[in-house]
Amino acid sequence: MGTLYLVATPIGNLEDLSARALRILREAKLIAAEDTRHTGALLNHFEIQTPLTSYFEHNKIQKLDLILNALAGGDVALVSDAGTPAINDPGYELVQAALAANFDVRPVPGPSAPISALTVSGLPTDSFLYLGYLPHKSNERKKFLSQVEALAYTLLFLESPHRVVAALEDLHSILGNRQICVAREMTKLYEEYWRGEIDEALTYFKSKEPRGEFTLVVAGKPEAEKNIWTEAELLKAIKRELKQAKSAKEISAALAEPSGWNKKEIYSLINQNK
Numbered sequence: 001m002g003t004l005y006l007v008a009t010p011i012g013n014l015e016d017l018s019a020r021a022l023r024i025l026r027e028a029k030l031i032a033a034e035d036t037r038h039t040g041a042l043l044n045h046f047e048i049q050t051p052l053t054s055y056f057e058h059n060k061i062q063k064l065d066l067i068l069n070a071l072a073g074g075d076v077a078l079v080s081d082a083g084t085p086a087i088n089d090p091g092y093e094l095v096q097a098a099l100a101a102n103f104d105v106r107p108v109p110g111p112s113a114p115i116s117a118l119t120v121s122g123l124p125t126d127s128f129l130y131l132g133y134l135p136h137k138s139n140e141r142k143k144f145l146s147q148v149e150a151l152a153y154t155l156l157f158l159e160s161p162h163r164v165v166a167a168l169e170d171l172h173s174i175l176g177n178r179q180i181c182v183a184r185e186m187t188k189l190y191e192e193y194w195r196g197e198i199d200e201a202l203t204y205f206k207s208k209e210p211r212g213e214f215t216l217v218v219a220g221k222p223e224a225e226k227n228i229w230t231e232a233e234l235l236k237a238i239k240r241e242l243k244q245a246k247s248a249k250e251i252s253a254a255l256a257e258p259s260g261w262n263k264k265e266i267y268s269l270i271n272q273n274k
Contacts, residue, residue: 008110029074121181228260
């Protein structure tokens, strides 16, 4: 029985195809490709002769049996037009079917537009939410953005050149004027990384004709700054609580969250002012 390999391919620069990816593509019995013409050009460049079959959005279900039959006789490599298969590209159903048929499924890691943009954005990378392409229509886009407006995660979106300005307008309208990194044509000749606030990005991209594929990395909603009480405000609240015959421990626990002071500080202040 063969293994289904999900092989990441370059998003622009052909030097990003790993040595392992090259070996898997050469040794596989079959390559399932989102666009056989696009992948064919890649294979020709590296002089790879492995047979190709198409596997794209409109035939992905019909092709399952053919690919599973191929797996019964050897390894199959799944590739998308660019980047990591199954991330915003066909692949999920094939992985499910291969696992259900007890085939081994393994990744061959490599380029990924969302992750690449995130790492160079200058925005927090410890927690993020990738949401693929934004809806095409403005009202649907605004409704979608409203659902994630309150999240603190860094947000990642893909966008096409002819909708990027409209998308930026709706981002500004719903999310506010947050920090953003607009990544364009990553790893290609004219790659560009624009960083700043959304209103500035709007001005910049309205002034020129947007070209290429875009990845938008947007800051999450900032946490509201805590309103820390002054010592005088805290003492006033402590005196109010003491009148109710509460213990220092009870008062410290009750006032810690609203005051912004920690329990030990409040406890000490209570003992100092008894």
